[in-house]
Amino acid sequence: MTFARTLLVTIGTGLTLAHANAADITGAGATFPYPLYAKWAEQYKGKTGNGLNYQSIGSGGGIKQITAKTVDFGASDKPLGSAELAKAGLVQFPTVMGGVVPVVNLESVRPGEIKLTPTLLADIFLGKIKKWNDPAIARTNPAAKLPDQAITVVHRADGSGTTWIFTNYLSKVSDDWKTKVGNEASVQWPTGVGGKGNEGVAQYVQRIKGSIGYVEYAYAKQNKMKHVLLQNKAGSFINPDDTSFKAAAASADWAGAPGFGVVLTDQAGKDAWPITGATFILMQQKQDKPEQATEALKFFDWAFREGDKTALEMDYVPMPDNVKNVIRTSWKQITGTNNSPVWK
Structure with a gap:
């Protein structure tokens, strides 16, 4: 059973077994925040009786569905720029922050034992470094037991905000990556095999010995995967x-x-994780179904008020309270067909 189907069954029962209640909310998109949205939805349904049907299909799919107006909200880890938002008639706001983490399947090392520099990480995903005992890796890891084993790169097969964050970082730290591959939600990978969603990448890395992939941190932790130090x-x-x-x-x-589109990769600071990113909600600025938009915003307002503890427990970083207030103010630009704000 896929993660998307699990969410449909466990928190979308009202939609799959009976006619949807008016207050049920539909959303689709990023897999990065899926574990948290699933938990929030479970808690929200227990508090209010209102369900959330969220499909974890990747950021690219979420952008397509909200643009087509087939869901109440889309979710993307790639922030859309001002021109993109205006063209599609969308508004955007962040919900939480988290990290994208390189993970490996190496029997001879412990979690966090392998150290990678930005150049090493880029060269591995470029296919330039092909074995774990390559001299360049060995120089950075003199005490590690590096196997004479081929490296299998695992990447996303679908359009993905997680990929956008990851390739944004690689484009900042490697000119070679920037010119040959670039920064997009979907790229032409120089090497490797593709898995669908964070869950697909995690499953491939767990199965393929000698592999390296990238997943959102919650997936790495929940699946007890071996991360690298970066x-x-x-x-x-x-x-x-x-x-x-x-x-x-x-x-x-x-x-x-604009649109709260902050990019958090390769930030300064001695304690900063270099592949950090926010995840974003996309909604139509002009609503054909204003009541549904109001219900969606009620859910996110509840999450901002009562969801921080759960977010922290699941290793996401909540938005600062002052930012939440600015976000709530921004919701007033979302209006019904009569130009009346759906959030007051």
Whole structure:
């Protein structure tokens, strides 16, 4: 059973077994926040009786569905720019932050034992470094038992905000990556095999010995996967956790960015995890079904008020309270056909 189907069965029962209630909410998109949205939805249904049917189909699919108006909200880890938002008639706001983490399947090493520099990580995903005992990796890991084993790169097969965050980072730290591959939600990978969703990448890495992939941190932790230490901009080799994600977001100017589109990769700070990102909600600015839009915003308002503890427990970083207030104010630009705001 896929993650998307699990969510439909466990929290979308009202939609799959009976006619949808008026207050049931539909959403689709990013797999990055899926574990948290699933938990929030379960808690929200217990509090209010209102269900959420969220399909974890990737950021690209979420953008397509909200643009086509087939869902109440889309979800993307790639922030859309001002021109993209205006063209599609969308508004955008972040919900939480988290980290994208390189994970490996190496029997001879412990979690966090392998250290990778930005150049090493880029060269592995470029296919330039093909074995784990390559001299370049060995120089950075003199004490590690590196196997004479081929490296299998695992990447996303679908359009993905997680890929957008990952390739945004690689484009910042590797000119070779920037010119040959670039920064998109879907790219032409130089090497490797593709898995659908964070869950698909995690499953491939768990099955293929000698593999390396990238997943959202919650997937790495829940699946007990071996992460690497990654060297950040300050030169420190950093563990991924909520502390290093917060450090990356410490100086972000959310209010000053159009559509709150802050990019948190390769941030300064000795404790900052270098592949940190936010995840975003997309909604139509002009609503054909204003009551549904109001219900969706009630859900996110509840999540901002009561969901931080759950977010932290699941290794996401909540938005600062002052940013939440700015976000709530921004909801007033979402209107019905009579130009009346759906959120007051």
